Amino acid sequence: MSSEAFAVTELSPVGRLPTMGDVAAMVGMSRQSVSLVFRNAPGPSPETREKVLKAADVLGYRPDMAARMLRRRDSQHIGVLITVSHAFEQDLIDSMYAVADEMGYVLMLAAITPVRDEAQAVGEMLGYRPGALILVGANVTQDSMHQLTRQIPVVQVGAGDAGAGADSVSTDGAAGIAEAVQHLLALGHRSIAYVDGGTMPGAADRKAGYLDTMAAAGAIPGPILRGDYSEESGADAARRLLAENRLPTAVVASNDQMAAGLMTTLMRAGVSIPEDISVTGYDDSRVAQLSYIDLTTVRQDSTELAKVSLTTAIARMADTHRQAQNYVLTPRLVVRSSTGAPSPR
């Protein structure tokens, strides 16, 4: 059996990958011992481990994940659903891979795109029987979520309390936006516009933070401009502001991408930032940190979000009967050059 396997590997231009048996044969041991080595399970001595790993390296062996997934009782796989167009999620994924690796779990990615909605992505992911699902900034209805959580542990990240039996991890949007508004109020702004995120994840909380803080300070809120977390909707908001006869002295956008679109559009129209108008964002994603945006924003700690999401998912896999938890992390204002005192009118 094993010698035949070697022959195949060497002759064909695209060789079939070796199996655990090939590795075992090479080091003169049983498949089971090799299995123990690759699972990091107790048993094999350090020398044995090294010998096995070396042989595997020579052969180019890697455990077959399909076989492993099929056989394992407890899934070590976690499905992650992402929207590829939101800057913040990229940072999150990065952190998630790191954390998952450290904890001995494997991440499987599925993308939600304009032509491929949540339901499709979820359905495909379920085919792999992951131990849990992590939804990053996904828009799932309460109904679908209910059905989903009956089948598999679900952790929703970055979109507030998920309800419907799902765990959730997010930052306190109301508190974050409140910090941004207070920062502007302290600088002396009273006329502060807001760019809303509509039905996007977390948008409702953030808007509430704006309204409450303005009210508490006795400032008149508005105008409130509609948006959808995209750069273009931020640019639209800017155009609507420019169409008014007078600009507010500051704008709070409910995410960085809209803030960037808004800022750049204002700049193109000859409006200086922060001299003529101050702008804040939310997320502290890559765009906020670009030198030519340099946006005062509310930082979500992506490493922490990733860590909490994964530990929650893993805890839930171990005990499927436990209550759904809602973790709310506290965001932090990061002041950059897009905000300043209002200039006298």
Place this chain on the structure above:
Amino acid sequence: MSSEAFAVTELSPVGRLPTMGDVAAMVGMSRQSVSLVFRNAPGPSPETREKVLKAADVLGYRPDMAARMLRRRDSQHIGVLITVSHAFEQDLIDSMYAVADEMGYVLMLAAITPVRDEAQAVGEMLGYRPGALILVGANVTQDSMHQLTRQIPVVQVGAGDAGAGADSVSTDGAAGIAEAVQHLLALGHRSIAYVDGGTMPGAADRKAGYLDTMAAAGAIPGPILRGDYSEESGADAARRLLAENRLPTAVVASNDQMAAGLMTTLMRAGVSIPEDISVTGYDDSRVAQLSYIDLTTVRQDSTELAKVSLTTAIARMADTHRQAQNYVLTPRLVVRSSTGAPSPR
């Protein structure tokens, strides 16, 4: 498939997903018949198919991909490696999902991130034994590529001829940039700077297109600014231009993101586009199409790239002995408002 992708009628808090046997039992048929239905294989009558699918829907059944992958002789899975931070790749993934679905193949995604290099992503992907690997804008050394192509068919997308036994699909970078340069020359520009992509995929070809076209027109090339396809490196290039005592009348950037960073930085410095300086990009990704960027750029047809990449991968899976092919698609200039005639000095 139906809209009720998450349908299930299970009672336990997190129910085990049903198997093919459960579906078969429900409709009083054999597992094999159910299997035929789910594989869209000939045999079962239309009525049988419908009955089976309906039962599956009620139970919330989906075929176990791990089992399927393990047993199938010919893999229907294709691994796609992506860098999550390049705007153009997002469009590409979108198209790929659509094309793969249409052709009956399943895509598995793995992300290359700053903390997770190509080798790691490739290694993980190989564990799933996909039929082929598609590398989107990846940076793989000739050595690694050689080892890789010995194990599995590889298609490199968007980075020119891959060599080392890999198929490749890309657009003609030299021709594309040549079009951009000719467009500027026709407008009357003679002083045209270039923002290079360094070691990034496709950068060498694009640069050659710039140099050759300038030479052919008898124009003196330069300055050539180094970059790495990131917004920030475009911004850096802008700062370096601004530090000179006089600006060129036009800048050709080797991708859209650098063009965007450059444009915005120039605008912040009070330089008008296209009045003071014209700017072109490459890719026609989402950023180029933003209303406040509205960049003249070289369009890569992501749908076509996706289609050719997948058909190539699939052809190679069917016949592993066939020669590696290098497909070169012709890009097309898209003129927007970031270019115009040079203003008299």
Place this chain on the structure above:
DNA sequence: TTGAAAGCGCTAACAG
């Protein structure tokens, strides 16, 4: 169209 039997590569339980 269906049924029976085999087996993909691995993990898991147990006795040595």
Place this chain on the structure above:
DNA sequence: CTGTTAGCGCTTTCAA
């Protein structure tokens, strides 16, 4: 540490 036995959920082959 090894060997044995079993089986995850599916596809495949062959025979009915």
